[in-house]
Amino acid sequence: MQPFSYMRAGTVDDALAALSQDARILAGGTTLYDLMKLGVEAPQRVVDIARLPLRDIRLEDNVLVLGAGVRMSAAAEHPDVGSSAPALSEALWRAASQQLRNMAALGGNLLQRTRCSYFRHGAPYACNKREPGSGCAAQDGLSRHHALLGGSEHCIAAYPGDFAVALAAFDAEVEITGPSGARLMPLVDLHREPGSEPQRDTNLRPTELITAIRVPLVRAARASTYHKIRDRESYAFALVSAAVGLEVEGSIVVDARVALGGVATRPWRSREAEQVLIGRSFSEGRAREAGIAAFSSARPTGHNAFKIELGARAVTDALMIASTRS
Amino acid sequence: MNREDDSVAWPLLTRREALIGAGLGVGTAMFHLHLEPAAAQPSAGPSVRFDDQVGVSFTTNGRELDAVVDPRTSLLDHLREAQGLFGTKKGCDHGQCGACTVHLDGERVAACLTPVVQCAGRTVETVESLERDGELHVMQQAFIDHDALQCGYCTPGQIMAAIACVREGHAGSRDEIREYMSGNLCRCGAYENIVSAIEAARSKMEA
Ligand SMILES: Cc1cc2nc3c(=O)[nH]c(=O)nc-3n(C[C@H](O)[C@H](O)[C@H](O)COP(=O)(O)OP(=O)(O)OC[C@H]3O[C@@H](n4cnc5c(N)ncnc54)[C@H](O)[C@@H]3O)c2cc1C
Ligand code: SF4
Ligand code: FES
Ligand code: FES
Numbered sequence: 001m002q003p004f005s006y007m008r009a010g011t012v013d014d015a016l017a018a019l020s021q022d023a024r025i026l027a028g029g030t031t032l033y034d035l036m037k038l039g040v041e042a043p044q045r046v047v048d049i050a051r052l053p054l055r056d057i058r059l060e061d062n063v064l065v066l067g068a069g070v071r072m073s074a075a076a077e078h079p080d081v082g083s084s085a086p087a088l089s090e091a092l093w094r095a096a097s098q099q100l101r102n103m104a105a106l107g108g109n110l111l112q113r114t115r116c117s118y119f120r121h122g123a124p125y126a127c128n129k130r131e132p133g134s135g136c137a138a139q140d141g142l143s144r145h146h147a148l149l150g151g152s153e154h155c156i157a158a159y160p161g162d163f164a165v166a167l168a169a170f171d172a173e174v175e176i177t178g179p180s181g182a183r184l185m186p187l188v189d190l191h192r193e194p195g196s197e198p199q200r201d202t203n204l205r206p207t208e209l210i211t212a213i214r215v216p217l218v219r220a221a222r223a224s225t226y227h228k229i230r231d232r233e234s235y236a237f238a239l240v241s242a243a244v245g246l247e248v249e250g251s252i253v254v255d256a257r258v259a260l261g262g263v264a265t266r267p268w269r270s271r272e273a274e275q276v277l278i279g280r281s282f283s284e285g286r287a288r289e290a291g292i293a294a295f296s297s298a299r300p301t302g303h304n305a306f307k308i309e310l311g312a313r314a315v316t317d318a319l320m321i322a323s324t325r326s
Numbered sequence: 327m328n329r330e331d332d333s334v335a336w337p338l339l340t341r342r343e344a345l346i347g348a349g350l351g352v353g354t355a356m357f358h359l360h361l362e363p364a365a366a367q368p369s370a371g372p373s374v375r376f377d378d379q380v381g382v383s384f385t386t387n388g389r390e391l392d393a394v395v396d397p398r399t400s401l402l403d404h405l406r407e408a409q410g411l412f413g414t415k416k417g418c419d420h421g422q423c424g425a426c427t428v429h430l431d432g433e434r435v436a437a438c439l440t441p442v443v444q445c446a447g448r449t450v451e452t453v454e455s456l457e458r459d460g461e462l463h464v465m466q467q468a469f470i471d472h473d474a475l476q477c478g479y480c481t482p483g484q485i486m487a488a489i490a491c492v493r494e495g496h497a498g499s500r501d502e503i504r505e506y507m508s509g510n511l512c513r514c515g516a517y518e519n520i521v522s523a524i525e526a527a528r529s530k531m532e533a
Pocket of ligand 4: 477478481513515
C-alpha cells in the first residue's frame with residue numbers, strides 16, 4: 001500500500017478544510033482501505049470522518065433523516081427504519097456481514113465501488129475504470145456479475161450496493177456539504193452511468209462530504225420490501241435485487257415503486273415497471289407484467305442473460321410480498 | 327486451544343516497548359509525532375493536521391498501550407506483529423472470511439479492515455481475553471463439546487463472532503444463527519456443529 005498521511009477530523013469544518021483533490025475520506029474503511037490494499041486507490045492523504053457527530057436517526061415531519069455516520073447495523077435495527085420503510089432495513093441487514101455492518105457507515109455505503117474482478121485485480125487485465133483508456137476486459141470476459149442496464153462500450157460494471165437501490169425507489173435525497181455550502185441532491189443523481197468516463201462513479205466533488213440521507217416516508221415506503229437473490233442464501237452480493245413499494249386503494253394501485261440492484265451500472269429506478277402498475281388493479285399477472293417491463297431495455301452479455309428471467313421473477317415476488325404489507 | 331503456539335514466550339510488552347515494536351519496519355522519511363488529540367489545541371477555526379506517523383492509545387484485553395503507527399497498519403497486523411497476540415487469524419485480509427473477528431468497544435468487527443488508528447481511545451478484545459483463571463469461556467467449551475472445528479483456523483474468529491451474535495440477540499434459532507454467522511467462513515465445513523455449539527452456549531450465556 002502506498003504511504004499516506006492521516007488526519008482524524010473532529011468537526012465537519014475540520015474535515016472540509018482538510019479535503020482536497022488528493023485527499024480521500026475514510027469512514028468505516030470497508031471499501032476504501034480494502035481498495036488501498038489492492039492498489040486500486042492510492043490517496044496521498046486520508047481524512048478520517050468516523051468520529052464526526054453524524055450519527056443521528058430522526059423523523060422530521062414525514063421525512064426519515066439518517067446521519068451519514070450511522071453504522072449499517074444501527075440503521076438496520078432502528079425501530080423507526082423498520083416500521084416506516086422495511087425495504088431500507090432489509091436492504092441493510094441482507095448486505096455484507098454483521099462485522100462489516102458494525103464498521104460501515106451509510107455515507108460510505110452509498111459510495112462503495114464495483115466488485116468487477118478486473119477492476120479489483122488490475123494488470124494484466126484492461127479496465128477503463130481503473131486505468132482510463134486501457135479498455136474493458138469484461139466485455140469479452142467473465143461477465144456473469146456485470147450490468148444489463150446502463151452500461152456502455154467502455155464499462156459494464158454493476159453497482160454492487162443494496163441500500164442505495166432501496167433509497168432510489170423512494171426518492172431519497174443526500175445532504176452534501178462542501179466549500180460553497182450545503183446542497184441537496186436526489187439519490188438517483190448521485191451515481192453516474194459509465195458512458196465514456198467510467199472512472200467517475202459519482203457526481204460528488206472530491207471536496208464534498210455527505211452529511212445525511214433524507215427519505216420521504218410515503219405510504220408505499222411502509223408497504224415495501226427489498227428482495228435479494230444471491231448465489232447463496234446469505235453474505236453475497238445480489239445477482240439481482242428488487243426494492244419495491246405499493247400503495248393500493250381498493251384493488252387499484254395508486255403508487256408503485258420499483259428499483260433494481262445487481263443488474264445495472266447504478267441504483268436503477270424502473271419507471272417502466274411502475275407505469276405498468278399505477279392506476280390499474282393489482283394481481284399476480286400484473287406483477288409479472290411489471291417484472292418483464294423492468295428488463296425491457298436490458299442488454300445482456302454472454303454470461304448474464306439469465307438475469308432477465310430471474311430479475312422479472314424477483315420483481316414479481318417482491319411485489320407480491322409488498323402487496324401483503326399494503 | 328486459543329494460542330497458536332504456546333512455546334513462543336512472547337514478552338509482555340511495556341508501553342515503551344509496544345511503542346518501539348509498533349514503529350519497527352517503518353522507514354518513512356517524514357516522521358512527525360502527534361500524540362496529543364487535536365481537540366486539546368486551543369484553536370479558532372478549523373484545525374487541519376496530517377501525520378505520517380500517528381500516536382494511538384487504546385486498550386487490548388485490559389492492557390493499555392500507547393503506540394506510534396504507520397497509518398497503513400491494520401488492527402490485525404498490529405495485534406499479531408506488534409502485540410504478539412497470534413490468536414486472531416488472517417484468512418483473506420479483505421473482510422471476506424471473518425477469521426480476524428475481534429470485539430471493538432464490545433462490537434464484532436473485522437480487524438483486517440480496521441486501520442489501527444481508528445482504535446484510538448477504544449477497547450479491543452481478542453480471543454485471548456476469553457479464558458479466565460484457567461477456565462474457558464462457555465462458547466469455547468461449547469465448540470469443543472460439539473466438535474465445531476476441524477483444522478481450527480477459523481475458530482477464534484467464529485468464537486468471537488458467536489459471542490457477539492448471542493449478545494446482540496441474533497442467536498434465537500438455527501436459521502437466525504446461520505444468517506448472523508454468515509460472515510465467518512469455514513473451509514472445513516464444520517457449520518452444522520458450529521450452529522449447535524452456539525445454540526448450546528446461548529442457553530448458558532443467557533442463564
Ligand atoms: C466482504 C464484503 C462483502 C460485502 N457485501 C455487501 C453486500 O452484500 N451488499 C452491500 O450493499 N455492500 C456490501 N459490501 C460493501 C460494504 O457495504 C461497503 O464497503 C460499506 O458500506 C462502505 O462503507 P464504509 O463506511 O466502510 O466506507 P469507506 O470505505 O470508508 O468509504 C467508501 C467510499 O466513500 C467515501 N466516503 C465515505 N464516507 C463519505 C461521506 N460521508 N461523504 C463523502 N464521501 C464519503 C470514501 O472516500 C470512499 O471512497 C461488502 C463489503 C465487503 C468487504
Ligand atoms: S466493466 Fe468497468 S470496471 Fe470492469 S473491467 Fe470493464 S471498465 Fe473495468
Ligand atoms: S482476514 Fe479479516 S475477514 Fe478475512
Ligand atoms: S475448522 Fe478449518 S476452517 Fe473452520
